[in-house]
Amino acid sequence: MEPPGCGIILFSAVLGLIVFYLLWTYLCKRPRLPPGPTPLPIIGNLLEVKNGQMAKTLMELGKKYGSVYTFYFGLHPVVVFYGYEAVKEALVDHGDDFIGRGRQPTVDRVFEGYGLIASEGNRWRQLKRFTLTTLRNFGVGKRTIEYRIKEECSSIVQELTSYNGRQFDPAIIISKAVSNVICSVVFGRRFQYDDARFHRMLDIFYETFELMSSTWGQVQDMIPMIMNHIPGPHQKITTLLEELNDFVTEQVKLNQQTLDEQDPRDYIDCFLLKMQEEKDNPESEFTMRNLILTLNNLFFAGGETVSTTLKHGFLVLLKYPDIQAKIHKEMDDVIGRDRTPNIEDRNRMPYTDAVIHEIQRFSNVIPMNAPHSATRDTVFRGYTIPKGTGVCALLCSVLEDPTYFATPDKFNPNHFLDSEGNFKRNEAFVPFSLGKRLCLGEGLARMELFLFFTSILQNFSLISQTQFTDADIYPRMAGFANVPISYRMSFVAR
Structure with missing residues (x-):
């Protein structure tokens, strides 16, 4: 006699095999997608990711499968473009085909397609056009923003001087100085370095970067339908971003209480006035939700990416004191010690400019780019x-394309210098991405990097008691962001 429940067990097993087969067929036999590693049901190519290094894994797969291949994030295929030629062809030549915003489950539960970075279609176009115009009106891309940056450079030099050459971790001070520049535009004011609330917001930036790039965050991006319901550090990302939204909301409320329609002070005022202007337009995307989440984007992207690049840069100069010495000599020859650096100095300082470009290339802060998606069925390379x-x-x-960079795995300022020591542009230098969705703050970021870098090095020599290795300075190539190791150093007055 058949044991009780045996039929149910047998039926469940057969049903499971059928589901397994159908999922495998769905994943592996979709026609005409580029080749790639064979995915497993549910988890896709998750097992391909070794040691929590998503970016490094995708690089290795590119060497195996070529310039275009398919990688499965769980059930979802993602077409990866590898190398300069393929990336340029995708984002520039096929720019309109791939202008959509892709999935990023670690943050999608907060943004849900709202705000400048997470949006697409008409919402993205409205927010992008308004943001570009407003930032320009407040000096971004113009000489007026240089004055704001130089004021902040003066503040951080004073702050670093107060340490009297003592060793400390410079990460939070760098973040405060850089973030204050974008704060002056979007919030209409800078924050004092001892402001506890401001300090907390910058801690959120760093912790969010870390969690998104952690193994937990990467697995959540791969299989959110499972990870969204499992306890773990990745669950904190949503909490952190909501806390940042609360901070931004407080700033908006302050502006609402003192709004002068004839004299908008900052990005928030301009957005609030645009909301009033279009309150009867059903197609308008100027809503409180888009304001809060766009401010979140600007505050986050406008501060942490540049400060992370500077943190990488100082670490590199601690490893290579000979490079630091060459910068000091060029700076003394061109600027001297009696005046502050100006953006015009960049054209007369080819070596320093080359080092800054190489820091951006080498640090590779956002290695996988922001996710995109196809807006229509697209034929790409067959x-x-x-x-x-x-x-x-x-x-x-x-x-790291070896066709364009002679020593892609090594820090080498000669990537941006010709045989006579003049600055040399490189078309594969694209840390801000390419195409219509490239970073809106590229001009601001490049100005900030030069002025902060030169202002600090004009006044200080960078020294550490730690002897750093090549492994210490090399980007971790994990997930969303490359964050440098924590380190301690001294800023010794020159």
């Missing part, structure tokens, strides 16, 4: 990429 399919323009594969 493959059909269906509408809605995620695409990844792998920036680290461009910044």
